[in-house]
Amino acid sequence: xxxxxxxxxxxxxKTGQSMTLQCAQDMNHEYMSWYRQDPGMGLRLIHxxxxxxxxxxxxxxxxxxxxxSTTEDFPLRLLSAAPSQTSVYFCASxxxxxxxxxxxxxxxxxx
Amino acid sequence: AQSVTQxxxxxxxxxxxxxxxxxxxxxxxxxxxxxxxxxxNQGLQLLLKYLSGSTLVESINGFEAEFNKxxxxxxxxxxxxxxxxxxxxxxxxxxxxxxxxxxxxxxxxxxP
Numbered sequence: 001x002x003x004x005x006x007x008x009x010x011x012x013x014k015t016g017q018s019m020t021l022q023c024a025q026d027m028n029h030e031y032m033s034w035y036r037q038d039p040g041m042g043l044r045l046i047h048x049x050x051x052x053x054x055x056x057x058x059x060x061x062x063x064x065x066x067x068x069s070t071t072e073d074f075p076l077r078l079l080s081a082a083p084s085q086t087s088v089y090f091c092a093s094x095x096x097x098x099x100x101x102x103x104x105x106x107x108x109x110x111x
Numbered sequence: 112a113q114s115v116t117q118x119x120x121x122x123x124x125x126x127x128x129x130x131x132x133x134x135x136x137x138x139x140x141x142x143x144x145x146x147x148x149x150x151x152n153q154g155l156q157l158l159l160k161y162l163s164g165s166t167l168v169e170s171i172n173g174f175e176a177e178f179n180k181x182x183x184x185x186x187x188x189x190x191x192x193x194x195x196x197x198x199x200x201x202x203x204x205x206x207x208x209x210x211x212x213x214x215x216x217x218x219x220x221x222x223p
Contacts (some may be wrong), residue, residue, distance in 0.1 A: 041215060042214055043155070044213070047144040059145075090155065099157055102154035
C-alpha cells in the first residue's frame, strides 16, 4: 500500500512551458485535492475532486487545470507556467474528507 | 467563509518543557478541526482531529487539543516536548467533507 504518490519530486520550468504534476493513490479514496504551499501562507487549495469525473475549484485555481478520469489518478496541469507558480505542490486524498492523506510533494521552480 | 489564525509563526522551547501552539478559527457554522504536522522535506501528517463528541482530543505521541466553541479556539498542547517534535504545525478547519482551510503554520523549535 503506497498511499499517495507524486511525481516528479522536483521540476524546473521556463516561463511559458507546460507540464503535468502526477498524483496517484491506491486507497480507493473518492476525495482528492491539490494544494500549494508558500512560505508564510500555509497551504491553499487549488482544485479538488469528490469522485471520478467531478472536479471543482478551490481558493487559487487560476493557471491550473485538473481532470479525474479514474478514482486513482488526479493530475494537475500547468498550461503556461509563470514565476508566481513557483511553489511546493501537495496532493491529498481522503475517504470522506475529514482525514486527508498527503503525498510527499513536488517542488516546482519557474524561471 | 472560514478562516484560521495561527498567531505564532515560530515557538522556541527547551526540551522537556511544556508548549502550547495557538489556533483560532472563524466560521458561522459548525466545523471540523484538525492539527497536521510537517517534518522537514515531508508531506503533512494528521496529528489529531475534532469532529464531534469530547472536546479534548489526544494524539498517540502525547499532544492534545481542546475545542473551545465560545472562544473559537483549538490550541495544541504538550506537557513535555522532545527534540523529535521539531516540525511545523498547521491548524485547519473544514465545514464540509473536502475544503480544508489551513492556517499559516507554527514552527516549533525544540533545543537541548
